[in-house]
Amino acid sequence: MKNISTIIISAGLLVFSFSACQKKTDCTANITCNDAQGKPMNGVEVRLFANVKTSTNTTKVADVKATGVTDKDGKVSFIFKLPAIFDVNASVGTASTTTIIKLEEGKTTEKTVEIK
Numbered sequence: 174m175k176n177i178s179t180i181i182i183s184a185g186l187l188v189f190s191f192s193a194c195q196k197k198t199d200c201t202a203n204i205t206c207n208d209a210q211g212k213p214m215n216g217v218e219v220r221l222f223a224n225v226k227t228s229t230n231t232t233k234v235a236d237v238k239a240t241g242v243t244d245k246d247g248k249v250s251f252i253f254k255l256p257a258i259f260d261v262n263a264s265v266g267t268a269s270t271t272t273i274i275k276l277e278e279g280k281t282t283e284k285t286v287e288i289k
Contacts, residue, residue, distance in 0.1 A: 200276035202251045205285045206243050206263050213247025214265060214288055221251055221259040221274070263288055 206217040222238040237257065241249040256278045262271045263286050274284045 197279050198254065200253045200256055200278060201281040202253070202259070202274055202276055203281060203283045204243075204249050204251075204261065204263070204274070205283070206247045206249075206265075206270075207285060207287055209287060209289065211287075213243075213245070215243055215245045215247065217243040217247070217249075217263050217265045217288060219243060219249045220262045222262070223257065223259055261286065 202221065204219050206214045206219065208214050218240065219242070220238065220240045223235040224232050225235045226232055237253070238259075239251045239253075241251060243249045243263075253276060256276050258273060258275045260271060261274050261284065262269060264270075265288060268288045270286045270288050272284070272286055274282055276282055
C-alpha cells in the first residue's frame, strides 16, 4: 500500500513540475483606433495580415491573418501563438490607415493608430 501511495505522489509531482515549466509564448496585439482629435473610434474594422512572396515572384497574403472590430473604447485585441510582423489596416467608411506591428514571444504589444 505504501508503494502505491509513493507512486501516485511521485506521478503527481512529475506532472506538476512539467506543467509549471511551460513557457507562455502567446503574442497579444492590442490596437486602439482614434480620430484626428484623439477620440476613440467605435466600429473600425482592423485587419492584421502579412504579404509574402511566392516562388513565382508574386505577392500574396499569408495564411496567418486576423480581422476584428473596435469596441466603444476604440480597442480590439488579437492573440497569436508565434511572434510575427503584421501589416495593420484600420478602416471605417472611406477613411483608413495602414501601419505595421511587431509581436514578440510571450509579450503584449500596444499600437495606437489615427484614422484619417
